[in-house]
Amino acid sequence: MPARQSPAMVERLVDQLSPRDRAILHDLAKTRVLTGNQFTRLHFQDLSTTSRDRTRRKVLERLASHDLVTPLERTIGGARAGSSGLVFALGVTGQRALPLLDIATDTASLPTRARRPWTPGQSFLKHTLAISELYVQLHEAQAASQLTLVRFAVEAAAWWPDGAGGLIKPDASVCLVSDDVEDSWFLEVDRATESPVTLGRKLRRYVDFARTGQLGPDGVTPRVLLTVPHERRMRDVQQLMARLPPPADQLILPEFFEAATARVVQVLRE
Template identity: 45%
Template sequence: MNGLRASWAKVASLAERLSERDKEIIGHLARVRLLTGAQLERLSFTHHSDEHQSHIRRRVLKRLVDLELVGALERPIGGVRAGSAGLIYCLGRMGQRMADLLNGSTPNGRTRSPRTPGDMFLRHTLAISETFVSLVELSRQTATKLRTFHTEPNCWWPDGHGGFLRPDGLVIVEDDNYDATSWLEIDQGSEHLGRIRAKIAAYERFAMTGTEGANGVLPHVVFATPGDSRADAIAREIANQGTLRMTYRVTTQEKLAATLFRELESS
């Protein structure tokens, strides 16, 4: 038996010993790549009382790290005071194989040891993760549900010109009557506004092709920014483009989840 098959057999054996919550955590990390301890607590440990949530989360994640299903990055968020809630988690090497198994796919290339990315990538990815967590939380409180949440590259879409539109995410929310599809652009305030114009131009070129986008519709494009002043600047850029074929929204990252749910109101 070669090394790949031996590893796959070990993963299959380990999968039989995992709880549904273990599998859920692996699925969340496979979906968004990075999550803090606090974000994972909000996703997978809310059925415990507040006084026990953090303790159980620490114990469960330590076990998953020891099994190499989950990896903890070297750089926490929030400094020393954040404690384990500020630790950043990703899939470990065994977890990458486990995600393939749980998705019903075959081993997909080599696994990689967890590595701490650069600060800009880290914060951008965690901003996308926070959108996912907030949408899950809102889904628990309302009749509107999160049906789809894809991150790059799974959210990329053929642009009709031999390339791809490359949004940061694809979100589909639904209620009993409608669904709403949005491409996400998570802005960190670091890009020149010329880059925003270029993104709008790329979406408009796609709209001109007359082809369908994700979910068989032309999704709305939602820009989410760190704060109101940046949101105002991007909104002015969109307004300055004149008549547009696609629908654009601008909001802050803090209000993004609620904005996406409100998209159903205009469906």
């Protein structure tokens, strides 16, 4: 485990970071966890196919040696995934470095004090990485000039007052722009681990939010993109929505996870 860095040492370390290093820390602050493969798609895709993985490994190993990032104990994809399946979080030094970066970084989802990352359970980790995957896909859509990603906030940074003394708690809050069109979304990544009853209660809260005229962070009532993993869960969602009052059919957009990014791009262009 790297030794704890003094504030002066952290400041000197930040001064030595490249723009790509800073962007890597920014992405981890946004998403909390990313795999090696996701980092390749975010920051090393412009390199040749023979050097992408090698360069990514070197960069992440260097950042890990300073405790700016840290690999978790669990990998994704099994042994064959190699280093691309490693899962990374911000290290203690990385958390302490965030306020010193010269880029906008929302740290609302991080603890108020820097803490050693812990490896969550498999189900929680897969859910969090699924949210990260949507972040990566939206960045890829932005690189393809399909949209501009104005905001992607997760967990606590995405939560919003519901107008009744509580909070709407989406998995992520997103703002997308194309030309003069701006779309605001609450994202719910469903992995069919909750009962239909629990999911129905969650969806009803979004409907109540809209029915009472509540506005989200962009000054409008966000639509809800609900991603589902398979056809059986989609049937469950369709049955749930049939029992919800208006404007559920206009407010909530269910979609298979693998088609979610393409769908929000389509909606943005309509």
